[in-house]
Amino acid sequence: MTEKIAAVRIRGDVDTQQKTSHTLEKLNLEKVNQAVIYNNDPSIEGMLKQAKDYITYGKVSEETLEKLEKRNNDEEVTHGTVVNLHPPKGGYKGTRSHVNQGGSLGERENLDKLLQRMV
Numbered sequence: 001m002t003e004k005i006a007a008v009r010i011r012g013d014v015d016t017q018q019k020t021s022h023t024l025e026k027l028n029l030e031k032v033n034q035a036v037i038y039n040n041d042p043s044i045e046g047m048l049k050q051a052k053d054y055i056t057y058g059k060v061s062e063e064t065l066e067k068l069e070k071r072n073n074d075e076e077v078t079h080g081t082v083v084n085l086h087p088p089k090g091g092y093k094g095t096r097s098h099v100n101q102g103g104s105l106g107e108r109e110n111l112d113k114l115l116q117r118m119v
Contacts, residue, residue, distance in 0.1 A: 003040040004065060006111050007048055007057040008085070008118070009033065010095050010104055016054065023050045028082050035068065035083045035115065048107070056099065058108035060115065067119045088117040 009029040013021060027047055028036050037060070038044045048057045060068075065077050072083045097103030108114070 004060050005038050005040050005044065005048070005057055006035050006060045006064075006068075006115060007038065007051075007055050008035045008111070008114065009055050010092060011054040020051055020054065023047050024054060027051065027055075028080060029055060031084070033085045033087055033118065035085055035118070037065070037068070037077050037079065037081050037083070039079050052098075052106045054105070056104055056106060056108055056111065056114065058111035061110075061112050064112045064115050067116065071119050085115075085118040088114060090117065 007027060007029060009024070009032050012032055016024075024030070028034075029051070040059075048055065068083050069075065069077050071085065072081065075081075077083065092104040094103035095105070098106040099108050100106070104114075
């Protein structure tokens with residue numbers, strides 16, 4: 001089975017550059033707190049890096065994928081599936097700074113902790 005990557009939209013559309021807004025649209029991340037599951041692919045990774053200032057993304061485990069399926073009315077979570085989530089319990093650390101700076105944006109080693117707080 002291929003490795004899965006999840007992306008979660010954290011920031012809205014206000015003052016977004018057109019190129020980034022178009023990328024978010026192509027990623028199916030139209031609303032805040034939406035998650036989308038993708039297969040690990042170089043083209044998807046390039047799009048995620050383009051939108052890194054508005055989303056967080058990273059690898060997800062099978063356990064988390066099962067919880068997302070339950071959240072998605074027991075429908076299978078496949079490539080491109082959009083799942084609407086609650087805001088995380090305890091909130092985001094920061095919606096304007098990256099993970100390595102103590103915030104919530106950008107690439108994470110493992111997205112499981114955040115997604116489990118949002119399910």
